[in-house]
Amino acid sequence: MAGVEDEQGSKPAPDDIVAEAEAAPDLTAAAVEVIPPEIVAQSLGQYLKAWSVRVRGGDAGILPVVGALLAVTIVFQIMSPKGVFLSPGNLVNLFIQSCVFIVLAMAESFALLLGEIDLSIGYVAAIGGIVAALFVQSPGPSFGLSIGPFNGQVWPFNGQVWPWWAAIIAALLVCAAIGALHGFIITRLRVPAFIVTLAGYLAWFGVMILILGPSGGVNISSALLNDQHILFQLVWGNIDPVIGWIALAVMVGLLGGWMWFGDAGRRRSGLVAPPPGLTAAKIAFVAAAGIAVVAICNVNRGLQLPVEGVPWAVPIVLFVLAVWTVLLERTEFGRHMYAVGGNAEAARRAGINVSGIRTMAFVLCSFTAGIAGLLYSSQQGGMNTNINGGQLVLYAVAAAVIGGTSLFGGRGRAIHGVLGGLTIGAIYNGLYLLGFEVQWQLIATGLVLLAAVTIDALSRRGAGSVSAAHA
């Protein structure tokens, strides 16, 4: 590692030429060592070997979070009464508890990728949840809106309740507009994102209380009333077991075919591609994970009435994951996001509209937070002023960083938010099962966050930002 540090740390002065020349072979050797393994390996065996070299070299990718998740699972499974932690009912419950963290972490990733932070997304999410919930309320005495134009009548469906999809679109647009406002202030007025979103944290909290009015909350019920039940079902609704299996088969087939033929095509053209064994292993892993999820969810977990099937939250989270993964890793916009996060000056000189990218990052951050808000209000059966948006945003940052997204920009993927959010959810769920109070949950989460950031800082110092966009 010493060689790598030399290369990263000290740029020899021009008159240092002889010393530099002597060091050169060493530099090359060190550089070779940290190349992502999938790039040079020709077979599965070589891949595993190269991968272990990279992990020992300090760039572990998602390995720490997968390890942490496994460790948490094993510990809680052993310690929880009657091994209830891994029971199907608890696993589904764990996911439902985690889905807000997961989506918020994916939201925060957009800011973190640029080396920025968005502290406001907890309350922006709350605003999103409230807007959707309000628009499906029946007009009447219980109606929470107390300000100006909204008073008792909701434009443009005057006197009517909005359909669920219109309420969701409105909520997400409101959140995107909030993000655009943040982005505008950050990029055009050049106020640091930390300050702008801290102001947003306070201001949107206030706006939320203002909208909720004296009643202090808005409910969405599971009753088949208007379209409220659909918002309620976002988390609590279940997919029919048979449909779940069919959907899984279709998804694995499509994804597997796309991965297999994509990699095979690249190998044929002599382009950099993973060995066939690795592609097959990835597809097998996806299939196995999918089968496990559907099988677990299809076990009857009801206490009195039968409850079975994959919760809607699973496809919702997977959809967000898929869309943001494609956006970040397969589109020009995503490439520019990574470039701005890695070296904003290089991006600017390459003709990239850096301000535009940064603004869009905050728009997407708040937009995704809006999705998390919908899930939160579904989970809670509504939204009230008790929501702790400050804690939520810290969990979002923690989840993203635990998952492997760098706080320093340029490194991170949507899947990191999913893994990190699951880890935090598992810690919460497990400590709750063991009867620990909230103070222990906070301490445990804090320690895990600290460990994650330390790993991030160490790997950055050691190997540079090696896991790039495609890695």
Place this chain on the structure above:
Amino acid sequence: MGVTTYAEGAAGGAPVPGSEALGTAAAGTEPLLKLRGIDKHFGAVQALYQVDLDLPAGQVTGLCGDNGAGKSVLTKCIAGIHQPDHGEMFWDGRPIHIRTPKDAASLGIETVYQDLALADNLDIVQNMFLGRERAHRFLLDEDSMERAAAETLASLHVTTVRSIRQPVATLSGGQRQAVAVAKAVMWNSKLVLLDEPTAALGVAQTKMVLDLVRRLRDHGLAVMVISHNLNDVFEVADRIAILHLGRMVAQDRLAVFDRQSVVDFMTTGGSSREVLASASGPRRD
């Protein structure tokens, strides 16, 4: 044809004529890029004063000058990052205005900056196509970008990288410079500006980069190498232009200079060396 020096005129503070004389500097043909009377100031600091410069195709022009002479500012004016306050630019004889880096790129001017302007977290292909990605509808066309990048690197004989999918952070200084140069020439560029291409490089890596510069010239490109390393300049340049305190004090074929005269021009803005006199002597306006 003589060395054109402006030491006298500049010292007197008078505007410097002499465009006609300079126009013949490139062996009688119109230079690819011609700058005339470029002024640039930042606040109270006059960074460039009435600068004339010719960059002919198929030749390497070495731009020399001490720290603060205005080399980087002049480069950035050509690259569209700064706009000159006054002055004219001609591209193949046509008057042009370069207002943005995009304008420069659309003309075929590419710049390799001193700080390399590569994103460490992206791989070689991603860096080479940065800002000009190829896409099918919304999705990036990685396959065609990877093929094109590989071809460009091969044509420049850059073969030391293990894989073009490795992140730039894992490359050595010389390899990074090679990627930056390859990035610049990938776009059918006609003029490549290299800002201190060998600073912070070892002997072997410097040689590799200088070979690369010669290859660009052999491909018929106009190349400008900004350097205060005279060894490098004398190794690759066909012509030398020397800035001193924002003024172009000398500009001519390599053969009319020797190291001492270049150092004199760089440090004092003038030279009394014999080699100059034998060429034709400083022109006095």
